[in-house]
Amino acid sequence: MVTILANGFVPESLAECLELKAKRSLTPYAGGTDLMIEEDRGGQYLFLHKIPELKRIREDDDNLYFGAACTFTELLESALAPAILKAALSRIAAPAIRNTGTIGGNIGNGSAKADSALIFFVTDSALKLSGSKGERLVPIQDFYLGRKKLDLQPDELISEVRMPKKWLSKYDYQKIGARKSLAISRLSFAGLFAEENGAITHCAVAFGAVSDVIIRRKDLDSLLIGKTIPDAKAAKSAYIKAYEEAIVPIRGRVSAEYRKETCLNLLKDFLNKMGI
Ligand SMILES: Cc1cc2nc3c(=O)[nH]c(=O)nc-3n(C[C@H](O)[C@H](O)[C@H](O)COP(=O)(O)OP(=O)(O)OC[C@H]3O[C@@H](n4cnc5c(N)ncnc54)[C@H](O)[C@@H]3O)c2cc1C
Structure with missing residues (x-):
């Protein structure tokens, strides 16, 4: 009714x-x-x-x-x-x-x-x-x-x-706001990672509040998928560089430079946490 x-x-x-x-x-x-x-x-x-x-x-x-x-x-x-x-x-x-x-x-x-x-x-x-x-x-x-x-x-x-349902278990989530609660994201990051028999089977990252649309680049994440951890370590700087070029932040309440640098820091933190 x-x-x-x-x-x-x-x-x-x-x-x-x-x-x-x-x-x-x-x-x-x-x-x-x-x-x-x-x-x-x-x-x-x-x-x-x-x-x-x-x-x-x-x-x-x-x-x-x-x-x-x-x-x-x-x-x-x-x-x-x-x-x-x-x-x-x-x-x-x-x-x-x-x-x-x-x-x-x-x-x-x-x-x-x-x-x-x-x-x-x-x-x-x-x-x-x-x-x-x-x-x-x-x-x-x-x-x-x-x-x-x-x-x-x-x-x-x-x-x-x-x-x-696949790939949900190992994750990282970070929200940067002006305060600890009741804050709209100034920047946000989420990552998923999976490894099997020494090889990376899944890697996915996304950045929020950076551009007009949330950034998710499967083509860049595929640079790490299939690699062993030592090979991924060797490819780490190329992977980060690829994101450095791909992230084009908008200017808002926080500067584009701050947004980009923080995105890359969150990405590096994620890789460190995943052993890369
Ligand atoms: C004080 C405050 C704090 C907030 N903090 C956050 C925060 O920390 N993080 C965050 O992400 N958001 C935050 N928000 C924003 C807001 O709460 C969220 O975006 C929330 O998810 C909106 O959901 P709603 O159901 O209230 O949407 P509504 O206000 O009902 O709708 C929002 C829009 O979506 C459309 N819409 C709703 N449902 C559908 C549907 N099923 N299909 C198609 N269109 C639909 C509506 O027409 C409208 O255009 C905050 C808002 C306020 C007021």
Whole structure:
């Protein structure tokens, strides 16, 4: 059943929600923690908090699935959410924001500072987009087309995040903010690493709050994959140099020079921690 409010609609199923989205110009409203600071232009909202399909947390053999309207707190309390995701979620804002803010809103806001999105980048997660014509699965790296530009059609919603289970166990996560809590990322870093029989089987890094879109360069990380630790040590400076060239920071409250230097320091720390 759909509840009609003065400022929008509250559907109780995904089908109702998508039907409304296809017919009207409605702004999806999940936790409202980003929308609440925007000027109210009198538009109508599509409230997402009562849709069970968007609240599901589940798994199969290969993947974890997180409904887009899951709040940060719900994921922090879930036994299925991996430690790397919890490390980032626990550093978001303060309890009141974590109780209402959602991963769908974090992604849908289109910011490279989004702390959960960083983890979805480094884990090569994909987004399920649901619309009136059906569903499609898009790798998160392809979903972001630029600053606040998303590959999302007017009739579509982000309905789920699919995260591969492989490679999640050995990770590093760093958030640089102006203070220890309630700080938006000035810079953030996440890395995953795996080694088997002396050879590197996986290496993935991502940098948040540096450019218009979170940086994830599989082509550069492949420089280390397949190498032994001694060979990776020998390739370390070339790997760091490749990132030095690839990272083109935007200027904001902190300088581009600071952003780049800090990114490279976080990358070096990650490599040290992984024995390289
Ligand atoms: C005080 C404060 C501190 C904050 N600290 C942090 C922080 O430390 N780290 C951080 O990452 N963020 C932080 N934020 C930003 C915000 O809390 C997050 O981005 C949060 O995840 C937004 O989720 P939401 O559900 O509240 O989104 P909403 O405000 O409901 O929506 C945000 C945007 O996403 C769209 N949207 C929502 N759901 C969907 C969907 N399913 N499909 C498509 N589009 C959708 C909306 O239309 C809107 O454009 C902070 C905000 C505040 C106010």
